[in-house]
Amino acid sequence: MPSVLRGVDHGDPIAIYRGEKVVNIVKKVLGGVGVVDLPLSIDSYYSLYLPHPLLRNPEEIPRELTRNYLFFKVLLESEEFSRMRYSTIGNSTLSTLAAAIVLGEFEKALEQLQQGSGGSSGSEEVTEEEMRELVSSVSRKVAESFNAVKSMMKLMSYGTEPGTGTAFDLEESGDEVIKLAQSADVRVVLELLTKVPDISGKIVRPYERYSKGEVRGFEVGGDVERVHPSEIAMPKILFRLKLAEGKLLLYDKVLPKSLGPLYVLVDKSGSMEGEKIVWAKATLLALLMRSRKESREFYLRFFDGMPHQLVRIGRRVKSREFVEMLKYLARVKSGGGTDITKAVIAACDDIAGGGVKGVSDLVLITDGEDRIASSALSKRLRDVGCRLHTVMIMGDNRDLRKISYRYLRAVKLTPREIIQVVSLQ
Numbered sequence: 001m002p003s004v005l006r007g008v009d010h011g012d013p014i015a016i017y018r019g020e021k022v023v024n025i026v027k028k029v030l031g032g033v034g035v036v037d038l039p040l041s042i043d044s045y046y047s048l049y050l051p052h053p054l055l056r057n058p059e060e061i062p063r064e065l066t067r068n069y070l071f072f073k074v075l076l077e078s079e080e081f082s083r084m085r086y087s088t089i090g091n092s093t094l095s096t097l098a099a100a101i102v103l104g105e106f107e108k109a110l111e112q113l114q115q116g117s118g119g120s121s122g123s124e125e126v127t128e129e130e131m132r133e134l135v136s137s138v139s140r141k142v143a144e145s146f147n148a149v150k151s152m153m154k155l156m157s158y159g160t161e162p163g164t165g166t167a168f169d170l171e172e173s174g175d176e177v178i179k180l181a182q183s184a185d186v187r188v189v190l191e192l193l194t195k196v197p198d199i200s201g202k203i204v205r206p207y208e209r210y211s212k213g214e215v216r217g218f219e220v221g222g223d224v225e226r227v228h229p230s231e232i233a234m235p236k237i238l239f240r241l242k243l244a245e246g247k248l249l250l251y252d253k254v255l256p257k258s259l260g261p262l263y264v265l266v267d268k269s270g271s272m273e274g275e276k277i278v279w280a281k282a283t284l285l286a287l288l289m290r291s292r293k294e295s296r297e298f299y300l301r302f303f304d305g306m307p308h309q310l311v312r313i314g315r316r317v318k319s320r321e322f323v324e325m326l327k328y329l330a331r332v333k334s335g336g337g338t339d340i341t342k343a344v345i346a347a348c349d350d351i352a353g354g355g356v357k358g359v360s361d362l363v364l365i366t367d368g369e370d371r372i373a374s375s376a377l378s379k380r381l382r383d384v385g386c387r388l389h390t391v392m393i394m395g396d397n398r399d400l401r402k403i404s405y406r407y408l409r410a411v412k413l414t415p416r417e418i419i420q421v422v423s424l425q
Contacts, residue, residue: 001039004061004069006054008046010039018045018096021171025100026107028175035110036103040068044099047072048088070131071106080139084146094153096171101145101178105138141182148181151190156322158199158289173323180323186330192282196415199289199422207254216254222246226253260360260385261297262287263351265343267366267393268302273334276393279413280365281329283391286422287363288313288325299350300325303343304336310350338368340400344377344388352384360386361424364400367393378403389424 003010010016019042026036047053053076061069075081081102088095113126113134126134153170170177180186207216211225218228228249231239242248264284268277284300291298291313300311311328313321344364351360362381381388387405390397394411401407406424410417 001065002056002062003039003043003046004056004065004072005043005046005050006056007050008043010042015042015046018042018092021096021174022099022103025096025171025174025178026104029100029104029178030107033107036107039065040071041099041103043068043072044103045095047076048085048098048102049090049092049095051089067126067131070126070128071135074128074131074135075102078135078139080143084143087146087150093170094150097149097174097178098146100174101142101149101181102138104178105142105145106134109134109138144187145178145181148187148190149177151194152177152181152322152326155190155193155285155289156319158292170319173319176323176327180326180330183330186326188278189281189285189329192278192415193285193418196282196286196418196422199286199293199419208257209253210255211253213253213255215251217252219250219252220247221250222248223250224248226250256295258358259294259296260358261299261351261354262291262294263299263347263360263362263386264288264301265347265362265364265366266300266302267304267338267340267343267368268308268332268334268336269304269338269368270335271338271367272393275413276367277332277334279410279418280393281332283365283418283421284363285329286418290422297354299347301343301347301350302332303339303346305339305342307343307346338366338370340364340366340368340370341372341377344372345380348380348384348386351386358385360384361389362386363389363391363421363424365391365393365421366397367395369395369397372397372399372403374399374403389421391421 001010008015010019016038019038022041022045023033023036023038026041027033053072055069055073055076058069084098088098110126113130149170156170211223222243224243228251231242231248234242239248264287266280266284272280288298288300295315297315298313300313302308309328311325313325344362347362351362377388381403388400388403389406390400390404390408392400392407392409393413394409396409408417408420410421
């Protein structure tokens, strides 16, 4: 079947491969499809991927492709679609996911339109006016889901600059990514996270001096092992004088300090319902981004009257782990009592059992004023080499203040306060 776009060959193996990916994602998201087929999927992908997609002349379009032609005619004229294309042009992953989102919403809207008119067949004709109303009705949902996908993609790729990790292939989990993007609970967390300023500028990676480490700059001293070649080229008498005075030009060589895991404990008790739990989830995702930047293991536990499932993400993380964690966050709801002591002890046991090297940071996010066994917890934290960073949401706890390495109070639950938490030192 010919394409409604100029220059797109539906018989090309690459085009077929891209179209099949889009169809498969839509099928998994909707549990089946009616009007979404391979030709429609191929054209949807290339309408997003190509810099300037052009429709063929109307007289060249076969009658059975009239609906497809109207769909892309209206779509390419849409402002929302044009804004989406700023991110998808030349990006195969985003083009695939965006095409699946658009076609999924198109499938649902067309089915509703036909049911409203008493129709039952996916092949019924649609007028241009009906198509404009249909595209307009789904544009907001498409934009919201696509923005959430972009946020997830940014989150998953954070800290994976060359030499720091692996690249992510979101297409392999495309259906789950889109389902998460369509979840209102996930979207509100990601929306708050997008308002947080650039985290990388707030992270100061700790270093230690090492004569065989990487060059960070220059300094003056007497360490011959790190001497700059220009000093060796000097006359011997001058070299010896500068050596005796400790004024040789040296390389400043360092190695990143070995750090233990970044562990986050989040209170999910009944009092955390609403914006508190949303802010807490956004903060833990920001801390996850920090752990990626510092190449640290990341641990997460929610707790109420007892600690819940442990989530662990390694230094070399796969996209599947991120997707599973986001699915877990979407499932977590507020409820239950509060037992901070049990939660902190469980975290210390996790850290001790992991054979940790280097200092670990435990971030406790809670609004509870629960009484804690401060002396026992303080000793346990010292035993496992862990620093406790307490974040009190709209509350205060004197016992936690005493044993915390750092104690913060979040009052307004703003992105600025998230940055304060992430900038732990």
